[in-house]
Amino acid sequence: MRGWIAGLAILLALASPAEAQLFDKSKFFSSGLDSETLQGAAPYGNPIPDNRVYIHGFFDQLEGRIGDGQYLRWDGQAWIGNDYNKLWLKSEGRYNPGNRGRMEDGDHELLYDRPISRYFDVQAGVRVDLDSSRTRTWAALGIQGLAIGFWNVEATLYASDNGHYALRTNASYDLYLTQRLVLQPQFETNWYTKEDRGRGIGAGLSDIDMGLRLRYDITRKFAPYLGVAYQRRFGGTESLTRQEGGKVNDVRFLVGLRTWF
Amino acid sequence: MRGNRFDLRLDRIRINKSGTETWANAINGIVPGPVLNWREGDVVTINVTNNLPEMTGVHWHGIILPNPMDGVPGLEFPGIMPGETFTYRFPVVQSGTYWYHSHMGYQEQKGVYSALVIDPAGTPLIHADRDYVVVLSDWMDGSPLVVQNNLKHMSDYYKFNRRTLGTFISDVEQSGLRATVKERWNWADMRMDPSGLQEPTGPAFTYLMNGMTSAENWTALFQPGERVRLRFTNTSAQSAYDVSIPGLTMNVVHVHGNDVVPVPVDQFRINVAETYDVIVQPRDGRAYTIFAQNFTRSGFSRGTLAPRPGMSAAIPPFDAAPMRNMADMGMTMMPGEVAASNPDRTRMDGIMPSMHGVTDAEKERRTGYQEKLGLPAVTKALKPGVEQQYVLDHSFDRLDLPGDGLNHLMDKRRILTYADLRSVHPGVDKRQPTKEITLTLTGNMGRFIWGFNGQKFSEVGPIDVTLGERFRLRFVNSTMMTHPIHLHGMWMELENGQGEHRPYLHTISVQPAANVSMLVTPVATGQWPLHCHFLYHFEAGMFRTLRVLPKVA
Numbered sequence: 001m002r003g004w005i006a007g008l009a010i011l012l013a014l015a016s017p018a019e020a021q022l023f024d025k026s027k028f029f030s031s032g033l034d035s036e037t038l039q040g041a042a043p044y045g046n047p048i049p050d051n052r053v054y055i056h057g058f059f060d061q062l063e064g065r066i067g068d069g070q071y072l073r074w075d076g077q078a079w080i081g082n083d084y085n086k087l088w089l090k091s092e093g094r095y096n097p098g099n100r101g102r103m104e105d106g107d108h109e110l111l112y113d114r115p116i117s118r119y120f121d122v123q124a125g126v127r128v129d130l131d132s133s134r135t136r137t138w139a140a141l142g143i144q145g146l147a148i149g150f151w152n153v154e155a156t157l158y159a160s161d162n163g164h165y166a167l168r169t170n171a172s173y174d175l176y177l178t179q180r181l182v183l184q185p186q187f188e189t190n191w192y193t194k195e196d197r198g199r200g201i202g203a204g205l206s207d208i209d210m211g212l213r214l215r216y217d218i219t220r221k222f223a224p225y226l227g228v229a230y231q232r233r234f235g236g237t238e239s240l241t242r243q244e245g246g247k248v249n250d251v252r253f254l255v256g257l258r259t260w261f
Numbered sequence: 262m263r264g265n266r267f268d269l270r271l272d273r274i275r276i277n278k279s280g281t282e283t284w285a286n287a288i289n290g291i292v293p294g295p296v297l298n299w300r301e302g303d304v305v306t307i308n309v310t311n312n313l314p315e316m317t318g319v320h321w322h323g324i325i326l327p328n329p330m331d332g333v334p335g336l337e338f339p340g341i342m343p344g345e346t347f348t349y350r351f352p353v354v355q356s357g358t359y360w361y362h363s364h365m366g367y368q369e370q371k372g373v374y375s376a377l378v379i380d381p382a383g384t385p386l387i388h389a390d391r392d393y394v395v396v397l398s399d400w401m402d403g404s405p406l407v408v409q410n411n412l413k414h415m416s417d418y419y420k421f422n423r424r425t426l427g428t429f430i431s432d433v434e435q436s437g438l439r440a441t442v443k444e445r446w447n448w449a450d451m452r453m454d455p456s457g458l459q460e461p462t463g464p465a466f467t468y469l470m471n472g473m474t475s476a477e478n479w480t481a482l483f484q485p486g487e488r489v490r491l492r493f494t495n496t497s498a499q500s501a502y503d504v505s506i507p508g509l510t511m512n513v514v515h516v517h518g519n520d521v522v523p524v525p526v527d528q529f530r531i532n533v534a535e536t537y538d539v540i541v542q543p544r545d546g547r548a549y550t551i552f553a554q555n556f557t558r559s560g561f562s563r564g565t566l567a568p569r570p571g572m573s574a575a576i577p578p579f580d581a582a583p584m585r586n587m588a589d590m591g592m593t594m595m596p597g598e599v600a601a602s603n604p605d606r607t608r609m610d611g612i613m614p615s616m617h618g619v620t621d622a623e624k625e626r627r628t629g630y631q632e633k634l635g636l637p638a639v640t641k642a643l644k645p646g647v648e649q650q651y652v653l654d655h656s657f658d659r660l661d662l663p664g665d666g667l668n669h670l671m672d673k674r675r676i677l678t679y680a681d682l683r684s685v686h687p688g689v690d691k692r693q694p695t696k697e698i699t700l701t702l703t704g705n706m707g708r709f710i711w712g713f714n715g716q717k718f719s720e721v722g723p724i725d726v727t728l729g730e731r732f733r734l735r736f737v738n739s740t741m742m743t744h745p746i747h748l749h750g751m752w753m754e755l756e757n758g759q760g761e762h763r764p765y766l767h768t769i770s771v772q773p774a775a776n777v778s779m780l781v782t783p784v785a786t787g788q789w790p791l792h793c794h795f796l797y798h799f800e801a802g803m804f805r806t807l808r809v810l811p812k813v814a
């Protein structure tokens with residue numbers, strides 16, 4: 001006699017209270033359903049924490065840009081949240097120890113992030129330009145995600161209270177030369193609708209910052225790299241930079257570390 | 262441990278499995294825990310004492326029992342709090358090879374699992390001179406929560422067999438630039454990689470056989486000519502294996518706790534939570550390697566069958582790592598579209614058998630395997646979104662294919678498929694199903710969100726059925742992973758073309774774009790989990806409740 005044939009009979013019997021006495025009247029043989037457990041999907045609490053909060057911080061760029069007037073450049077992000085609601089922190093800038101510790105291009109954003117499609121999230125929040133120049137505050141609205149071909153893309157629109165608008169785009173791609181040696185092209189642009197002399201910015205396309213970085217994933221979270229970066233300022237920004245004696249056209253070798261936790 | 266009364270104690274201990282000392286959750290001080298030996302017809306009493314710093318619940322996988330004894334905290338009982346002892350007590354109404362594990366959080370990954378063998382009440386159908394349990398597991402040194410966290414940020418964190426510039430160049434040489442670019446474009450459009458088969462995989466794990474590494478070489482003894490029963494039990498959190506014993510034919514005699522008509526094979530795939538019992542009869546007084554290579558070919562465990570301790574045989578090389586093509590995924594492939602190739606330049610057509618250099622008659626036979634089944638309305642209605650990466654064009658009956666990376670070897674080896682499984686006994690419930698429940702397996706790999714019908718557990722209520730009701734359960738896989746879907750508390754009778762001798766399964770490994778159906782009769786009321794048994798998938802939402810309601814008089 002096949003065991004579970006008997007099992008079927010026994011358990012069908014168990015579902016009926018009278019028959020259950022054959023075994024034991026203890027609660028262990030109760031059906032497992034009562035008025036309370038009928039109410040919800042998880043009567044004693046959620047069995048699956050599928051809304052767990054996760055947290056990460058990462059530096060895509062943490063590098064020294066070598067040459068005349070060398071400086072440290074960082075571009076980092078952090079997020080905390082569950083699948084649908086995240087708080088996103090972004091920070092980038094340059095620190096120039098040679099030039100009295102001057103900080104430039106300081107752009108710090110605190111955003112609420114929500115996925116809207118398979119590959120893209122919308123982000124909304126505030127941006128603060130905080131460095132050695134005048135401080136500016138913006139409202140931010142953007143998208144971030146994975147474009148076709150596994151390009152990581154970000155595009156954010158900004159509006160300040162005195163009627164300035166700005167746009168920033170960033171794109172990067174990981175080209176795996178081997179399982180651990182990765183060549184990453186990266187391209188950032190900044191656009192402004194109005195001149196802002198306090199920050200040395202003209203109207204129109206202000207600047208591009210592009211890089212080609214060759215990293216080695218010793219681990220996924222610890223990947224030193226070498227590369228070359230090219231920074232170019234345009235239009236009004238170019239003129240203002242020239243007046244201040246800055247470089248408008250700058251190619252540099254760089255050495256850095258891509259890291260996250 | 263044998264008997265009908267057991268005391269199990271869960272403790273946090275220090276352990277060294279990989280060469281690094283780390284923490285584990287042990288049952289009675291060991292990992293894996295003790296193998297439990299029950300007898301059909303007994304009422305077993307199991308006292309589980311929780312000395313872990315967190316709540317636990319021990320689940321008896323594949324066992325038919327009353328709902329509050331099934332051990333899923335939250336759903337079926339309140340869980341066992343730290344310091345508490347919970348007494349499980351239920352009649353054993355079946356026999357065969359099963360396993361048990363913690364159903365709370367990631368405790369299973371860190372050691373709370375072992376095999377469960379139930380002796381039949383009557384005369385066993387299967388005769389063996391030696392009988393061994395072979396517990397396959399994927400040990401992890403670190404914290405599983407860190408792994409899940411990594412996957413949420415970078416879903417291919419543990420993949421070190423991706424396609425690179427090198428494979429692009431070799432594909433161009435083999436197929437031409439145009440075809441290669443087109444193929445790469447298709448994958449890029451889906452933000453997927455054809456080598457993305459399993460996450461996490463090899464680099465995250467140390468593979469164990471009965472708790473021993475390949476170097477420790479677990480050994481089963483035999484005398485030449487003896488019939489040896491090996492009860493393979495995949496207790497891994499996230500690893501499927503292809504098992505072979507070079508030099509021996511394995512007769513598959515018992516699957517998921519139920520006897521099947523013996524199938525002689527050279528190799529079989531065992532997905533997470535499955536059990537396969539094989540009989541081997543080594544004639545020579547030499548050592549044979551029991552080889553379990555993981556699905557992504559990034560790790561293996563091995564043991565040895567030998568007449569004396571201390572012997573070993575050669576460890577075979579890995580088979581080629583599987584790669585997928587668009588057709589595997591249920592996408593329409595255009596004529597002339599090429600599939601990915603391996604670094605060794607062999608064309609690897611994933612699930613679809615390779616048609617290159619095959620006679621027309623053979624093509625005919627193979628395409629016969631691939632009967633397009635269309636899509637159920639539930640699947641067809643799904644749209645891509647945050648929780649679902651892509652929609653199928655077709656689904657397939659893939660029961661007679663062993664799966665990725667094995668299909669092209671079917672001419673060279675005997676490889677087990679679900680279609681081969683024929684239950685020794687005909688099914689008990691002859692009724693036709695009165696309704697059909699379809700679940701589409703869905704997910705978004707990049708976001709590492711998994712679910713059914715585009716929703717994760719917390720977003721949707723239970724599926725209601727009635728006690729004793731006969732229904733058909735259908736799974737259509739709209740992801741690129743081969744998910745082992747487990748239904749608690751009742752059997753799934755796989756409709757695999759064996760008529761009334763359908764194999765009774767507790768877990769079904771569903772290949773990408775596959776469309777499989779099972780007949781089910783719920784035998785006990787309660788909230789029964791239905792979930793993917795990949796730990797990192799069900800913890801990310803690939804979990805549902807099948808609520809069995811009492812019959813209304």
